[in-house]
Amino acid sequence: MNSTPFSQELQARIAKYDLLSHPFYKAWSAGELSRDDLREYACQYYHHVAAFPTYLAQLAMRLEDGELRQAVLANMADEKGLRAGETPHAELWLDFAEGMGASRDLRRRAGSARCTRLMKRPAVTLPFIPRQTSTTHKSGGSSWKSVWSRTRARRRRRWMRLKRRLGHCGVRWTG
Numbered sequence: 001m002n003s004t005p006f007s008q009e010l011q012a013r014i015a016k017y018d019l020l021s022h023p024f025y026k027a028w029s030a031g032e033l034s035r036d037d038l039r040e041y042a043c044q045y046y047h048h049v050a051a052f053p054t055y056l057a058q059l060a061m062r063l064e065d066g067e068l069r070q071a072v073l074a075n076m077a078d079e080k081g082l083r084a085g086e087t088p089h090a091e092l093w094l095d096f097a098e099g100m101g102a103s104r105d106l107r108r109r110a111g112s113a114r115c116t117r118l119m120k121r122p123a124v125t126l127p128f129i130p131r132q133t134s135t136t137h138k139s140g141g142s143s144w145k146s147v148w149s150r151t152r153a154r155r156r157r158r159w160m161r162l163k164r165r166l167g168h169c170g171v172r173w174t175g
Helices: 005-015 024-031 035-062 067-080 090-101 110-120 145-168
Strands: none
Touching: 035 090, 035 110, 067 090
16 A cells, blocks of 8 residues: 555545445444344345446446556456356345345335436536637637536536435435
8 A cells, every 4th residue: 555645645535435434334243233124225235236337337438448447347347247157246235135035036126226227327527618718618708617607506406306316215315
């Protein structure tokens, strides 16, 4: 591990988002969750596990050829179990769900599947704003600041719509 100040700062910032620090995972590690809790979790989380290779494929398509893209594609191959003798992670997750008492047919859980479909949509990207020497945008003469402001407002509206849709799936927002 690189011990440069940048690397240390990056690790410190990432640490506060560590999944294993979440109260649910702490309770799981401490053995405080019931079989029903784990079964429900397995049923809900399966859709993310099954969709994860798609997320990686979309990311890989956006990367230039190089070491990073190859690492993402290798991760995707691992998730799909493409190497000889490996099992796709989604199948392993179904084994876990079944061990907790759930049916292997989790694909039919409409609420969770709907949420996953929403999350699979391509990420919202900013429109292309050409670099210019003047402060006016070539479409309509408005300043780049007003174009940026409208873009941020549009992204905020999309985000709020997504939150409402996911709310119907039972996703709770704390922020």
